[in-house]
Structures are given as structure tokens and as C-alpha cells.
Amino acid sequence: MKFISNKFIFIILLLPFANLLATPWDKIRLNGYSSFEFEQELTNTDIKGDPYGSFDADLFDLVLNIQATDRLRISTDITFEHGASTENGRGNVAIEYAFAEYTVSDLLKVRTGKMFSAFGIYNEIHTAKPATIQVKEPRATNKPDKLTTGLSATRFFPRWNTGIGLVGSSEKYDYIIQLSNGDQEEVDADTNPYEADNNTQKALTGRYRYSPTDNLRLGFSFHHDLFTGANADINKSTEISSYGIQLNWESDKAAIELESVYGSLDFVDENNATVNEKIERVGATLLLSYSLTEVLTPYLEFEYFDPNLDIKEDEISIIIAGINYEIDSNFYLKLEVDRVSSAENNSLYLGRFSSEIKAAVAIGF
Amino acid sequence: MYLNKLLIILLLSSSVVFANAIIITNKNFKDTLTINDVKSIFLGKKTRLSDQTLLYPAYLETLDESTLSFFTQVIKKPYRKFNKYWIKRVFSGHGVPPKRLKNIGQLLKYVSENKGAIAIVSNKVKLDGDIKVLPLSW
Numbered sequence: 001m002k003f004i005s006n007k008f009i010f011i012i013l014l015l016p017f018a019n020l021l022a023t024p025w026d027k028i029r030l031n032g033y034s035s036f037e038f039e040q041e042l043t044n045t046d047i048k049g050d051p052y053g054s055f056d057a058d059l060f061d062l063v064l065n066i067q068a069t070d071r072l073r074i075s076t077d078i079t080f081e082h083g084a085s086t087e088n089g090r091g092n093v094a095i096e097y098a099f100a101e102y103t104v105s106d107l108l109k110v111r112t113g114k115m116f117s118a119f120g121i122y123n124e125i126h127t128a129k130p131a132t133i134q135v136k137e138p139r140a141t142n143k144p145d146k147l148t149t150g151l152s153a154t155r156f157f158p159r160w161n162t163g164i165g166l167v168g169s170s171e172k173y174d175y176i177i178q179l180s181n182g183d184q185e186e187v188d189a190d191t192n193p194y195e196a197d198n199n200t201q202k203a204l205t206g207r208y209r210y211s212p213t214d215n216l217r218l219g220f221s222f223h224h225d226l227f228t229g230a231n232a233d234i235n236k237s238t239e240i241s242s243y244g245i246q247l248n249w250e251s252d253k254a255a256i257e258l259e260s261v262y263g264s265l266d267f268v269d270e271n272n273a274t275v276n277e278k279i280e281r282v283g284a285t286l287l288l289s290y291s292l293t294e295v296l297t298p299y300l301e302f303e304y305f306d307p308n309l310d311i312k313e314d315e316i317s318i319i320i321a322g323i324n325y326e327i328d329s330n331f332y333l334k335l336e337v338d339r340v341s342s343a344e345n346n347s348l349y350l351g352r353f354s355s356e357i358k359a360a361v362a363i364g365f
Numbered sequence: 366m367y368l369n370k371l372l373i374i375l376l377l378s379s380s381v382v383f384a385n386a387i388i389i390t391n392k393n394f395k396d397t398l399t400i401n402d403v404k405s406i407f408l409g410k411k412t413r414l415s416d417q418t419l420l421y422p423a424y425l426e427t428l429d430e431s432t433l434s435f436f437t438q439v440i441k442k443p444y445r446k447f448n449k450y451w452i453k454r455v456f457s458g459h460g461v462p463p464k465r466l467k468n469i470g471q472l473l474k475y476v477s478e479n480k481g482a483i484a485i486v487s488n489k490v491k492l493d494g495d496i497k498v499l500p501l502s503w
Contacts (some may be wrong), residue, residue, distance in 0.1 A: 063456060065460070067419070070419040106411055106413055125453050128456035131456055214442075329446070364456070
């Protein structure tokens with residue numbers, strides 16, 4: 001009798017997992033990537049960089065795709081960054097994205113959940129270091145907060161968003177449109193933008209890419225939101241609008257990536273009236289690479305960022321020279337030198353320059 | 366006149382062989398495909414049959430000459446670039462790459478068991494009754 005009741009309890013305990021067990025294992029795919037880095041600032045150690053030369057257990061990510069039904073796919077990327085150790089409050093663990101995607105047809109898929117903002121070339125792959133030739137994604141178009149201070153440092157678009165997305169693709173083009181809570185300027189604000197919005201305005205982000213030939217892809221991105229928090233001292237909202245264009249071209253050996261972003265920050269009161277001067281910013285990146293052999297690819301990257309078009313002599317330019325060596329399939333060694341030059345009115349670099357060496361080992365699986 | 370038309374039809378629609386590679390599917394696979402359709406399927410841009418059945422593209426992990434030629438000639442990406450293309454798509458949440466099977470036995474089993482399966486194999490492979498060679502048109 002006791003045996004029967006134990007068996008019964010065991011079956012009852014297994015019931016919640018019945019659905020999972022019903023999903024054949026060939027419908028579940030586990031992939032992932034890892035990156036280990038070294039950085040050292042060679043010149044102006046008082047600006048930012050690392051004066052000591054440090055190793056960084058940059059990230060370890062697990063990417064899971066579950067084809068739950070013929071039409072429903074669940075996709076997530078769970079990251080462990082900088083040697084995440086919660087016991088000591090070091091590093092961090094995060095959901096990069098976790099969404100459900102329901103396919104109506106190839107031209108229309110509906111996503112819900114937390115997603116990467118679909119803007120430009122890099123944001124959707126910015127953590128996946130095996131997918132990029134250089135060590136870090138370009139700062140001028142993706143990380144203005146690394147190149148200036150104050151309101152101009154607001155990113156052109158949030159890295160992540162939570163909401164609804166429409167996705168579609170055909171042989172020649174693809175698109176994605178996301179309606180989301182958008183961003184919140186203050187990280188320690190009362191609300192979490194992946195859980196609740198702190199205003200009624202929803203963010204709209206989108207990208208359209210068109211491939212006229214097998215080697216060439218052109219794209220256009222936009223992001224618009226009205227968020228509270230930036231310049232909150234005078235109780236205003238910030239309307240952010242960003243527009244980007246991109247070009248990817250590749251031949252057997254050479255490749256070109258070009259991206260440019262224009263963004264504006266408009267400070268408005270509760271009646272939507274402008275109450276402060278608008279800030280307009282531009283960033284651009286050009287990446288050139290040429291494969292000397294199947295596994296050895298040198299690259300040159302040029303970046304330009306103007307934090308405020310109304311302020312003269314505040315620009316920053318960056319030149320990166322590097323080499324990418326594929327040691328084994330999806331296993332890369334990257335070495336590069338970054339040279340940052342600034343004009344005298346740049347609020348972060350103050351006219352100084354900086355040189356930094358960076359190295360990374362990136363693995364995809 | 367009729368002979369010319371017949372010749373054109375034969376040229377446009379046939380079991381196309383690319384450097385000894387052919388495309389095979391499950392016997393219940395009803396759609397007719399163009400070469401561009403096959404390219405879109407292996408690049409993850411076309412994921413459905415006309416009746417919305419999910420497609421399951423696959424190839425052999427061992428990458429024989431015929432499969433490698435197929436990537437270059439039909440997919441228009443040498444295998445190394447194809448691999449990099451999929452790395453970006455997988456990690457950015459845009460789906461999963463075609464399945465890689467360890468040996469021809471597993472590949473044929475996979476195709477025979479999945480209605481939407483479509484695979485690249487050498488034209489020397491012996492096929493059973495559950496599998497057919499897909500005629501492709503340009």
C-alpha cells in the first residue's frame with residue numbers, strides 16, 4: 001500500500017513537467033558564447049582606461065531556443081558577466097533577451113518579452129563577441145556615454161526593451177518593429193522598465209534592411225520615446241529621437257561596414273512644450289577588413305562622435321587597428337590598439353588623447 | 366516548336382545537381398522550390414512550406430566536397446561565411462541554423478521522419494522509399 005501511494009505521489013510530482021517532456025529534445029537547441037579580455041591604458045590613465053592591465057572574465061552566455069510548437073519558438077540568452085559571483089556582489093547575471101515568437105508567416109512573426117533593441121548593426125549582437133571582428137562594439141554609435149558626459153551621453157537607443165515586436169523577412173529584406181516601455185534614465189528608479197513603464201508614452205523602435213545583391217545590405221533604423229528622468233531637476237520629460245543608416249558589403253576577402261546615427265534630445269514640459277535647448281548629436285563608424293588567409297583578418301575602424309552640434313570643438317575621433325585570428329572553428333583571438341583623440345571642449349576627454357591595447361579570446365558554440 | 370518548348374521545360378525544371386550534391390526531402394513534401402527558395406531556407410529567411418509546415422533544413426556534419434560546393438554555388442556563401450552568418454543570427458535571437466547530422470544514416474532517418482525536412486546530400490547516396498529527390502527550378 002505504501003509502495004502504491006509513493007508511486008502515485010511520484011506521478012503527481014511529475015505532472016507539471018509533462019509538457020516539457022512532450023517537447024522532443026531535437027526541438028531544443030543550446031548554444032552559447034564566451035569572451036575573455038585584457039585591456040591596458042597606455043597614456044592618459046587619469047581619463048578612464050585600466051592603468052594596471054587587467055584580465056576580464058567578460059562573459060559566459062547560454063542561448064536556448066525551444067521550438068515549442070510548429071509556430072511557437074521560445075528564445076533566451078542568459079548571461080554571466082565579469083565572473084558573476086552573487087555571494088560577493090561581483091559581476092552580474094542577466095537575461096539579455098527572453099521572448100516568445102509566434103509565426104503567422106515568414107513575413108509576420110509576433111514577439112513578446114524582453115528583446116535587444118533592433119537598431120543598427122551592433123545592438124543585437126553586442127554581447128556575442130565571436131560574431132564581431134573587433135574586441136568591442138563601436139562607441140560612437142552604440143556607447144556615447146563612454147565619450148562624453150551629461151545629457152549628451154544619453155544613448156541613442158536603449159540596449160534592451162520589453163514589449164511587443166513584429167518581425168518578418170523575405171529573400172531580399174527583413175524588418176523588425178518594437179513597441180515597448182522604452183528606457184528609464186535612472187537605474188535606481190522606482191520602476192523597472194522591463195516590468196513597468198513610468199509614463200504613458202511607449203517607445204517605438206524599428207529597422208528595415210534590404211539586400212539588393214548577395215554581397216550588399218543597406219539598412220535604416222529609428223527609435224523614438226518620451227521618458228522621464230533625464231534632467232529631472234526641473235521636472236521635465238525628454239523626447240528622444242534617433243535615426244540610423246547602415247551599409248554592409250563583403251567580397252570573398254574584403255568587407256566594409258558603415259553606420260551613421262543622428263539623434264536629438266528635446267526637453268519638454270507636461271504640455272509637450274520645449275523648455276530647454278534641443279541637443280543634436282551624430283555618430284559614425286567605418287570598419288574595413290581584409291582576410292589575408294582564411295583565418296587571419298586585419299581590420300581598421302574609424303569612429304567619429306559629435307556630442308552636441310551646437311558646441312564647437314567637442315568632437316571625439318577614434319582609430320582602431322587590429323587583427324582577428326580564428327584559431328579553430330568559432331574560436332577567435334583578437335588583438336587591437338585603440339587611439340582616442342578629442343577636441344578641447346569635449347567634457348570627458350578635455351582635449352586629451354588616449355591609447356589603449358585590447359585583447360580578447362572569444363568562443364562560440 | 367514543341368521540341369523547343371519541351372527542351373526549355375526540361376532545362377528549367379529538373380533534379381538539379383550541384384557539383385554532385387542533390388536536395389532530398391520527405392516523400393510527403395509537396396511544394397516545388399526554386400534555387401532561390403533553397404537558398405532562403407538554408408539562410409533562415411524561408412521557414413515554412415506553402416501549408417505553413419515548419420521546414421527543417423539539414424546537412425552532414427562531415428562536409429564532403431559536394432556539400433561544400435553546394436554552399437558556395439547555391440547558398441552563395443562559402444561554408445566559413447555561412448557559419449559566421451548563422452552565429453550572428455543565433456546569438457541575436459533570429460532562429461537556429463540548419464541541423465548538422467553526424468552520418469548519412471542519421472540524416473536519412475531525420476528526413477524520412479520529418480515532413481518539412483530538406484537536406485543536402487551527395488548524389489551517390491542510396492535513397493529509400495520515404496525520401497525523394499526534390500526537383501528544383503531556376
